[in-house]
Amino acid sequence: xxxxxxxxxxxxxxxxxxxxxxxxxxxxxxxxxxxxxxxxxxxxxxxxxxxxxxxxxxxxxxxxxxxxxxxxxxxxxxxxxxxxxxxxxxxxxxxxxxxxxxxxxxxxxxxxxxxxxxxxxxxxxxxxxxxxxxxxxxxxxxxxxxxxxxxxxxxxxxxxxxxxxxxxxxxxxxxxxxxxxxxxxxxxxxxxxxxxxxxxxxxxxxxxxxxxxxxxxxxxxxxxxxxxxxxxxxxxxxxxxxxxxxxxxxxxx
Ligand SMILES: Cc1cc2nc3c(=O)[nH]c(=O)nc-3n(C[C@H](O)[C@H](O)[C@H](O)COP(=O)(O)O)c2cc1C
Numbered sequence: 370x371x372x373x374x375x376x377x378x379x380x381x382x383x384x385x386x387x388x389x390x391x392x393x394x395x396x397x398x399x400x401x402x403x404x405x406x407x408x409x410x411x412x413x414x415x416x417x418x419x420x421x422x423x424x425x426x427x428x429x430x431x432x433x434x435x436x437x438x439x440x441x442x443x444x445x446x447x448x449x450x451x452x453x454x455x456x457x458x459x460x461x462x463x464x465x466x467x468x469x470x471x472x473x474x475x476x477x478x479x480x481x482x483x484x485x486x487x488x489x490x491x492x493x494x495x496x497x498x499x500x501x502x503x504x505x506x507x508x509x510x511x512x513x514x515x516x517x518x519x520x521x522x523x524x525x526x527x528x529x530x531x532x533x534x535x536x537x538x539x540x541x542x543x544x545x546x547x548x549x550x551x552x553x554x555x556x557x558x559x560x561x562x563x564x565x566x567x568x569x570x571x572x573x574x575x576x577x578x579x580x581x582x583x584x585x586x587x588x589x590x591x592x593x594x595x596x597x598x599x600x601x602x603x604x605x606x607x608x609x610x611x612x613x614x615x616x617x618x619x620x621x622x
Pocket of ligand 1 (some may be wrong): 449450
């Protein structure tokens with residue numbers, strides 16, 4: 370029988386309910402699990418045209434962050450954001466797609482500062498709660514019961530139980546489409562002292578949240594993949610690799 374990692378018991382796949390929303394845990398397979406691209410060569414039945422929305426529903430797992438701000442009166446607010454990315458390494462910068470209607474957007478523009486936190490798997494219910502209501506005129510953090518701890522460089526607090534926190538200053542807001550893209554420069558970073566705490570992700574449409582694990586026996590690391598490709602090139606005659614009628618330029622790739 371195939372060896373299973375410790376977390377891969379029946380409980381790891383269970384779907385539980387938190388405030389009417391589903392929270393799930395998915396397995397994340399390494400590239401080795403879908404490395405059979407060569408067998409689909411030339412087939413026309415492997416991809417069907419669909420709507421953009423339908424194709425985007427296949428994007429999971431997707432990361433989610435919690436954006437923490439503080440208003441002029443000293444009250445902190447929190448908002449989950451799934452549209453996020455690292456956009457610069459030096460200087461370090463993060464990007465957040467934040468709807469104009471979000472109170473967080475208003476606070477980022479007025480204060481020029483915010484914290485980006487990676488929520489842990491244990492924070493799933495809090496993430497859904499934070500994303501269900503606007504923070505204007507209420508103490509969302511206290512209502513949800515998320516613990517905070519002071520930041521070093523910005524007024525917004527860190528989330529104590531997060532996997533990591535990044536203190537950011539606003540550097541730009543871009544508008545390439547219908548969602549403002551907030552770019553923040555990272556001023557300071559913090560990690561949870563418990564290195565075993567795992568990050569929460571969006572694992573399905575409709576904000577289904579859960580943990581993601583790598584199945585070690587399915588992982589192919591970049592170096593191993595290169596070696597495998599080199600082995601295939603050596604083992605097969607060039608014509609087989611490129612297909613009949615292809616030029617040597619194609620064979621080289
Ligand atoms: C998992 C999850 C991901 C979300 N991602 C985004 C996002 O990327 N951008 C956005 O504008 N809203 C997103 N939302 C919705 C906001 O979090 C929601 O509108 C929130 O109530 C705004 O809070 P605020 O008005 O207190 O800032 C997400 C919600 C959830 C639950």
